[in-house]
Amino acid sequence: MSSTDTVASAGGFTEGHFVTFEGLDGSGKTTQMRLLAAHLRARGTEVIETVEPGGTTIGQAIRRILLDPAHDHLGPVAEMLLYFAARAQNVDEVLEPALARGATVFSDRWTDSTFAYQGYGRQLGEGIVADLDRIACRGRQPDLTLWIDVELETSLGRARSRNVQESAEGTRMDEQSRAFYEQVLQGYRILAERQPERFVRVDGNGTLEEVAERVKLAYSRLEPSRV
Ligand SMILES: Nc1ncnc2c1ncn2[C@@H]1O[C@H](COP(=O)(O)OP(=O)(O)OP(=O)(O)O)[C@@H](O)[C@H]1O
Ligand SMILES: [Mg+2]
Structure with missing residues (x-):
C-alpha cells in the first residue's frame, strides 16, 4: 500500500x-x-x-451444493473448483463493480480459505490454488486480510454452539477431523509469515469487544484516518 489512504485507478x-x-x-x-x-x-x-461462497445468487446455489451432507462423496478437486466458480461470479457481479465506484468491500473468506482448507487441509498443494485464483480472480487480491486466530478448541466449540442454534444437522465441515483443522491452521500461519503486510494475524481470543479493538487497530494500517 502507498502512504495515502486510497488507491488511484487508471x-x-x-x-x-x-x-x-x-x-x-x-x-x-x-x-x-x-x-x-x-x-x-x-x-x-x-x-x-x-461472503464466499454465497455472495451472489449463483454463489448461494453453489454453497448449498458444498454444504449438503448428502454430498459427502464430493471430490476434493470438484469441491475446489466449485469454490472458485462462486468466487469468479462474485468478482464480476459484486467485487469489481463496487471497488470501481469507490466502495470498500469486505469479504467473509476469500482465496486464502481455499489455500488453507483445500491447499493445506486437503493437501491439494499451493500451486493449484494459485493457478485457479489467477483464472477466477484475474489478478484481484485483497489489500488487507484480517486473520482472526483462535485456539482450535475455542473455534470448534463456538462453531458447534452456533450450528446447534442454526441447524440440528450441522454441515459436512463439522464432521472433519482435528488433524484436518491443524493443517488448515498451518496454511494460515504460512500466509502470515510470507505476506506480513497483507495477511495480518489478529488474536481472536477474549470478548467480542476486545477482539473488535484489535481488528480496528489492524485495519488502521490500511486507512489510518477512517477508524
Ligand atoms: N470473542 C468471542 N467470544 C465469545 N463468543 C464469540 C466471540 N466471537 C464470536 N463468538 C460467537 O461464536 C460463534 C461463531 O462466531 P462467528 O459466526 O462470527 O464465527 P465465524 O468465524 O464466522 O464462523 P464460520 O466460519 O463457521 O462462519 C457465534 O455464535 C458468535 O456469537
Ligand atoms: Mg461466519
Missing part, C-alpha cells in the same frame, strides 16, 4: 479497498466483519459486505 478515479476476513470455522470472522463494517459506516465509509 482513470484517476479512486478505487475502493478490498478487505477479507479469514480464520477457522467459528473463529469470529462474521461477527468481527459486521462490527467493523458498522463502525466504518457510522464514520461515512460505504462498505459492501459479501
